[in-house]
Amino acid sequence: MSWKQKSVAVVGAAETTRMGKIPDVSVIGLHADAALNAMADAGLKPSDIDGVATAGISPVELAHYLGIKPTYADGTSVGGCSFMLHVRHAAAAINAGLATTILITHGESGRSRVGAGGFGRSPSSLMGQFEMPYGPVGPPTMFTVPVLRYLKTHGLKPEDMAPVATIQREWAALNPRASFKDPITVDDVMNADMIAWPFTKLMCCLVTDGGGALILTSAERAKDFPQKPVYVLGTGESVETPMVSQMYDFNHSTAFRISGKKAFETAGISHADVDHLMIYDAFAHLPLYGLEDLGFVKPGEAAAFIKERNTAPPSGGKPGGKLPLNTNGGGLSYMHSGMYGMYALQESVRQMRGTAAAQVPGAKISVSHGVGGMFAASGTIVFSNEAP
Amino acid sequence: MPPRMLPEPTPETRHFWDGCREGELRLQRCTSCQDSYFPPRPFCPHCGSRDVEVYKASGEGVLWSYVINQRPRPDMGTEPYAIAVVKLAEGPTMMTNIVDCPQTPEALQLDMPVKVSFSKQSDDISLPLFAPVKG
Structure with missing residues (x-):
């Protein structure tokens, strides 16, 4: 390794004070609320922050709004996993001496659309020329396009995706902040309103308002902060295609595989070491691609792995699965503002601090894996609560 | 519309x-x-x-994957329609719509042969759509 990732830790982490419907706060207000909460969590003031990173708005807007005069700014914006990339870049930046204390924020008025931009593509962009003329209406009709091919390759049916939603709802039931907590069955999932066949509404994420923020510093300094440090063991990132129709292979995400491999390699861990896993789930197929492309199971095995409750919480006297997945309820049941990656990271940090609503007992290593755009990008972070 | x-x-x-x-x-x-x-x-x-x-x-290919959008975009009419990807005989994949075919899972079978059919939209633009190869 050319640089020491292990010397960086998360010392501040928080979500917005409220989640769900927040019609009285604009996008930048959500960023600021999360940032102030994370600073309070870390015992810091804006003047203590010397690096900023964000997506959705510019790091210039963020820094000036909070009165931060940084020596480092990262505006990487590749969709919902941008925050995983921000963590990765922040770790490198801290190690290189570009900044000491880096704030990463997310805020999105996904539901209320207060101070939010539109979902537009220029008709001269590649997507504008070669996808938009055929009628896609946002992510539910684009992210989902490769799935029928994946299902046919592995001899699966649409209902094989339903347990992703039902089991994540079980996790959500344990989380007081989750948007949806009532139990659902496979029949409920399959009989819900059809959005874009074969995807029903319960296979699609929520649309809510909210935000989150993280503060990273060197592991040396981390010991002096009020919260238990959460160390960054390994990181990965990749980008693939701006057009879902041009994925290299509809059966897997090339970006997932590159990002995940790099994260596991730099962390020096194997799959058996992972106690807790977050896989960005904007739609029910993403945990299937994620489990396979990260290498937890072989191609085509993820649906059965989830159905057999390997990722489920304890239930009816039965112990929980060996690989607790999306323990906040995920984008399907917890919240999804548009760029969900920040909430996956927040849940990983909570699990490593031992403060999650559905805490995995004794968890020492958590992996947070994100997707950006419609299979456009990926970022993976390996966290631990033990100093490397 | x-x-x-x-x-x-x-x-x-x-x-x-x-x-x-x-x-x-x-x-x-x-x-x-x-x-x-x-x-x-x-x-x-x-x-x-x-x-x-x-x-x-060649203009030939097979239906590679699709979804059937149940919430039509205003410029696409009022009925559900498939947003499809075809795999061309020459190798590349391309997003398109499938025409001359019911927009149902029963009619839209993966790997069925399709052939290009151009749909004039303006003096400058015709869209390459694909239809099932009959018989």
């Missing part, structure tokens, strides 16, 4: 849209490594060579 969302060609893609207007599906291939690719660009994405040529493709 508002006018359909249409592409605005760029210098790098003009040959493709000119071809569609003239009833030809035009792809590009590398004269070094012979790989066909899509969408258009003036170099080979496999080997980086700038020695590429435009050629008339």
